Amino acid sequence: MKTYATFIVTHEQMALCLQRATEKILGEQKNLFPYTNLEDSLPVLAEKIKKNIEEVKPDQIVFFVDLAGGSCWNLANMIHKQHHNSTIIAGVNMPMLISYFTNLNEFPFNELIEKVIKDGSRGIVHVEG
């Protein structure tokens, strides 16, 4: 089984809330690290994330960020550049996190990511008014 390190990086407390909400449904998840960009500068956040990576020594690193083009996205890209076993998904939502943790180690990595993105989109449902 592969070891994953998963980071949720967002504005405000959204990352922590997404972790709590996901774990409320699926139970505690291993090596899941939520970070907010609220007060720390990006180099400080990068150091914390690198420390997690050193501790976990993951085969794969996955970043979920809230907004492409935002500072969390920029940060994830900076770390991605140094860690080729990492991937970034922007636009994080509950359906994609649930899909991700439910299917971890069920699919080869590329297929997992493809599925997670698909399930994240499928989770956006509209009831016409």
Next chain:
Amino acid sequence: MDVQLFRIDDRLIHGQVVLGWAKPLKSERIILCDDEVSESEWEKELYCTCVPDHLLALVCNVDETTSLLTKITHPDDRTIVLVKEPRVVMDIVNKGYVPGTINLGGLHYSDHRKKYLSYIYLKDEEVNQLHWLLDKGIRIYCQDVPTSKAVDVLHLINKRN
């Protein structure tokens, strides 16, 4: 001539700038002024990729930025200038362009920085740099997004020290 927004923000181009400020200000151009970023093709691309099409994003070093800024003659110029720390503004001033007003929009926590506001942490050295800029007659205010309350930097510095 002044630009619309001359902002110190260690996150450079990000949501607060592109969405929070550029939209209400109806900006046309963002100049990211940073010697290091301007040397890195990869970083330039990273910062500019997500900028909406209606905004022109330029990454310039201090010399290029100063030269662009001194050429602005229109009183209603729609440019946002972004630098990551007060030191860069000093460099621009020393090269010959003095902004009238500076927005201190985000300097986040790192070693040796003390907290002033949730989005403003400053090293003592940076406080001195802000004083240097104030002595040049530049007005400096803190404000992360247009809808939040602007705080005069002098008030902030004096209150703490």
